[in-house]
Structure formats: structure tokens, C-alpha cells
Amino acid sequence: MLHAMSALVSDHHIRDSLFELSRTQSAxxxxxxRAILRLVDVSQAFGDELRRQLGASGLTEAGFLVLAHLIHGEPAGESPTEIGRTLPLSRQTFRDVLGRLEVSRLISREHVAGNCEHSIISATDDGRQAFQAATExxxxxxxxxxxxxxxxxxxLLDLTCIRxxxxLSKLKTT
Incomplete structure (x- = not known):
């Protein structure tokens, strides 16, 4: 959604319309x-560069998110279903990411004793190293x-973002 909104306000026709209307209100x-739209631009550019950096570390945004949960999430030893419920990924994306991480040997699955259908996933040493490199x-x-x-x-930037x-929180509650 954020990417769609960023693209929406990045369109020069929409920006021109917003600037023109805001100019008629007051300086x-x-x-x-202009300040908010520049913030959107910087955020979008940062996100693009971060995704590029993650890719150079061998991870996707979703893979980085899954590894972060496995390494820093609580409690350890969750099943894929439990983890999938907590992450902002679709089921299909989550399954695909788990498959890629497993093939890359960044995570491992351990079947629960006596139950071949249930497993626990965890980050491997390679997964921890990839996550550390991406974080750095x-x-x-x-x-x-x-x-x-x-x-x-x-x-000032921190305070501005907080405000x-x-x-935005106020807008969500009205």
C-alpha cells in the first residue's frame, strides 16, 4: 500500500495539482x-536503496523480515503457521520466502517428533550471518x-516524524 501511495503522489500530474491547489490556500x-511530498520521495528512494542493499546481501525484503523474526522474535521454536500469522505477508508470499530461505540454507525445518505434518523453523548459522551482513x-x-x-x-527530523x-494516528481514529 505504501509503495502504491508513494507512486501515486510521485506522479507529476498529481503533484502539480496538489501544489497548485495548496498555493491557492496559502504559502x-x-x-x-512540498515538505511532505519530499519526505515521501526520500522515503521511497531509501526503500529502493535498502532493497538493493538487501539483494546484494542475498536477501529480499520479505526474507530479511522472516530472518529478523526468527532471530529476534519471541518465542523461539514457532511453527511456520504461527510465524506466518504475525508477519505482514500473504500466505503465498510467506510460503515462497520460506522455500527460498530453506533452499539457500538460511533456515532449517525440524519436524516435531511423532508428527510429520508439523515443523519448527529456525535460522541457520548461514542465515544469522546473512541477516547480520544485511543489518550492517x-x-x-x-x-x-x-x-x-x-x-x-x-x-528535529525525529520530532517531525513523531508529530x-x-x-496520522488521529486521522485513523476519526
Whole structure:
């Protein structure tokens, strides 16, 4: 959904319409409109670069998400069904990701004693290493993006994002 919205507000016809309408309201409205749309652009560009970095580490976004859950999730030793319920992936995507991770030897399945239909999945040592490498790559990307921000700008950006999230939460409840 976020990708669809990002693409929607990235369309130059839609952006032009938004800017034109905001300009008729006030200079402050136009400034806010431009700021939010720039934030969307940066977020989308960051997401694209992060996906590229994950790919260089041998992972997809979904694979990274599954490994994160297996490595840091609670409780350990969950079945694929239990894990699948907690992740924002469709059943089919989740099954496909598990298959790819297993073929790549990043996860392993252990059948529950006496029950061939139920299994427990866990990250292998290779899976932990791939996850660690991808996490280090993601942090490096974040640090590169923020390299020219001083502490005041970083704090202001953080506060701004908090306030924007609060506004979105209010919109969801109305």
C-alpha cells in the first residue's frame, strides 16, 4: 500500500495539482505540501536503496523480515503457521520466502517428533550471518544518508516524524 501511495503522489500530474491547489490556500500550505511530498520521495528512494542493499546481501525484503523474526522474535521454536500469522505477508508470499530461505540454507525445518505434518523453523548459522551482513549494510546506508545532518537537524527530523505519525494516528481514529 505504501509503495502504491508513494507512486501515486510521485506522479507529476498529481503533484502539480496538489501544489497548485495548496498555493491557492496559502504559502504555508504550499510549503507543507512540498515538505511532505519530499519526505515521501526520500522515503521511497531509501526503500529502493535498502532493497538493493538487501539483494546484494542475498536477501529480499520479505526474507530479511522472516530472518529478523526468527532471530529476534519471541518465542523461539514457532511453527511456520504461527510465524506466518504475525508477519505482514500473504500466505503465498510467506510460503515462497520460506522455500527460498530453506533452499539457500538460511533456515532449517525440524519436524516435531511423532508428527510429520508439523515443523519448527529456525535460522541457520548461514542465515544469522546473512541477516547480520544485511543489518550492517542497512545501518551503513542510514549513516550515509544522515552524514551531513548535525545533532539538531537529526533531532528535529525525529520530532517531525513523531508529530506526523501522531497526526496520522488521529486521522485513523476519526
Amino acid at each position: 504555508a500550505e504550499e510549503l507543507k505540501c 549494510s542497512a545501518l551503513k546506508l542510514i549513516n550515509l544518508m544522515a552524514a551531513d545532518l548535525d545533532d539538531r537537524e537529526s533531532s 506526523l505519525n501522531q497526526q
